[in-house]
Each structure stands twice: as C-alpha cells, then as structure tokens.
Amino acid sequence: MDELSTATAMRRWRAKAQTPVALVPTMGAVHAGHLALVADAQRRCASVVVSIFVNPLQFAPTDDLDRYPRDLDGDLAVLRAAGVDAVFVPSAATFVPADLATTVSVAAVTDRFEGASRPGHFDGVATIVTKLLSVTRPAVAVFGQKDYQQLLVVRRLAADLDLDVEIVGVEIVRDADGLALSSRNRYLSAIERGRALTLSTALRTTADLWTGDAEVVRSALRSLLADADIDVEYADVVDAATLAPLTGMGHRSARAIVAARVGGTRLIDNWPLTR
Numbered sequence: 001m002d003e004l005s006t007a008t009a010m011r012r013w014r015a016k017a018q019t020p021v022a023l024v025p026t027m028g029a030v031h032a033g034h035l036a037l038v039a040d041a042q043r044r045c046a047s048v049v050v051s052i053f054v055n056p057l058q059f060a061p062t063d064d065l066d067r068y069p070r071d072l073d074g075d076l077a078v079l080r081a082a083g084v085d086a087v088f089v090p091s092a093a094t095f096v097p098a099d100l101a102t103t104v105s106v107a108a109v110t111d112r113f114e115g116a117s118r119p120g121h122f123d124g125v126a127t128i129v130t131k132l133l134s135v136t137r138p139a140v141a142v143f144g145q146k147d148y149q150q151l152l153v154v155r156r157l158a159a160d161l162d163l164d165v166e167i168v169g170v171e172i173v174r175d176a177d178g179l180a181l182s183s184r185n186r187y188l189s190a191i192e193r194g195r196a197l198t199l200s201t202a203l204r205t206t207a208d209l210w211t212g213d214a215e216v217v218r219s220a221l222r223s224l225l226a227d228a229d230i231d232v233e234y235a236d237v238v239d240a241a242t243l244a245p246l247t248g249m250g251h252r253s254a255r256a257i258v259a260a261r262v263g264g265t266r267l268i269d270n271w272p273l274t275r
Ligand code: AMP
Pocket: 025, 026, 027, 028, 033, 034, 036, 037, 142, 143, 144, 145, 146, 147, 170, 171, 172, 173, 174, 180, 181, 182, 183
C-alpha cells in the first residue's frame, strides 16, 4: 500500500495506477463502516485510494475538531490488511492553506437538517471533496448512506460541475444491536451508548409502520425519541432524493432522518422507508 502525503505525489501515483480508480474519502478512525465502502470500491474498480483527512473546513469553532479521534498508524494497518492500494493523507497546512480563497457551495439540498444545524459544514465538505476528486480523478467515489444528506450534496456537486465521476452510496453498517457505526461512538460512555440506541430502535420501529403515510411515521418517530433521555435536534420523514419534508399519504419511498445529542456527542442516523 502506497502512502501519499502531497497532492503532487498523489497525482503521480494516479498517473500510473491501474484503472478504473475508486476513491473512498474518510476522516480516519477507520471502522467496519469505512471498510464496507472499501470492499464496495474494490468490487467496482481495479485500484482503490482511501483518503484520510480530518477536514477543518467542515467543523465549526464549537465542534469537536481538536478531539476528533485520530489513529493514523492503526488506520494504515487496517487499510493495508484490507488490500487498499493507496492512502492519501494530506496535511491540513498544505491541503487547506491559510490563503485558500475558493469555496464550493451547494444550494437547496443543504438548506435543512445538517445544513441548518451546522452552518458552513457542507461548504467545507463540498470544497474538500472537490479537491479530493480533482487530485485523484476517480471513475467512482464511494460514500456511506450514514451521512445521507452529505451523499446527496456530493451527488449534486458531481452532476452540477460535470465531474464525470460515479457517486456510490453504501448502506449503513451497524453494530449487532443496531447502533450505526461512527468514529464518534467512541466518545460515548456505557450509559450514553444505551441511550444512543434509541435512534436506531426508533427508526427501525417506525420504518415497520410505513404504509406511505408521512405524518404517521413522523409523529411515531418523534414520540419514540421524546421518551428517551436524549436531546433531539431533528427527526423527520423526507423525500429520499431532495430531502424535502413529506406530508400526506401515498408515498412509495422516503427516508426517515434523525440527529440528536447524547451527552456531549452529536449523532446522526437514518433509515429507508420503502414498501
Ligand atoms: P467519516 O470518516 O465519518 O467522514 O466517514 C467517511 C465515509 O464513511 C462517509 O462517506 C460516511 O458516510 C461513511 N460511513 C461512516 N460510518 C458509516 C457506517 N456506519 N456505514 C456506512 N458508511 C459509513
């Protein structure tokens, strides 16, 4: 596995790589959710590049940038064992220089939910994803449905900027009890982890109620979450393609999405609603 720490080195590697190339962008602290993305990328492409970059642009000053889990040596060992071809680990100082003057900003799909809760977050994501795609020029970029809104933002970005890359969204990987895997789960105490389970339990329970009636599932979801000892930021039933909140009945497919604080940890989760 080749380890590349500059855009120049990455481009040089890319010029000689077996094509097609897949990119799997991550912020490290690699877990089985990331590895599912890698496995999907390996099924689709001859070479797989994983980027590890804790993107400072997507964190607000009050967010957890400084304490975000970092374990580069552990990550490299796990990715090497998974058969990844190259890891791109740029330094923040070179990849986000102090005089960076360009921002990529995606409208509409960023209006609500994570976009509203975390102002500037998706500008940071879109800018860095654009840079990663520019440096690695993959045929395929693989993202997780765990960050469902982010996946839609990246799809929109790739389409609008004619980036000629296929954006793939991989299903959420969960622990046996249902908790969606996340690098941030390691912040949770045992008691908080029990509380955090409410997110996936409420989503699963309400998905079973889905008959196409958005109000029924929305109010069931909100009442299940209200009973728990967590601080819900949003819980909604939305159009799976636009994230517009749904009303009324007769919908075939939709997405239930939630964000909540459990102690000091902010968690997100979502579930497909299909019939
Ligand atoms: P992160 O390192 O948290 O920025 O995540 C990197 C990529 O892995 C993103 O596309 C995430 O959506 C995806 N991802 C994170 N957790 C999971 C999970 N539990 N299941 C599937 N994909 C995930």
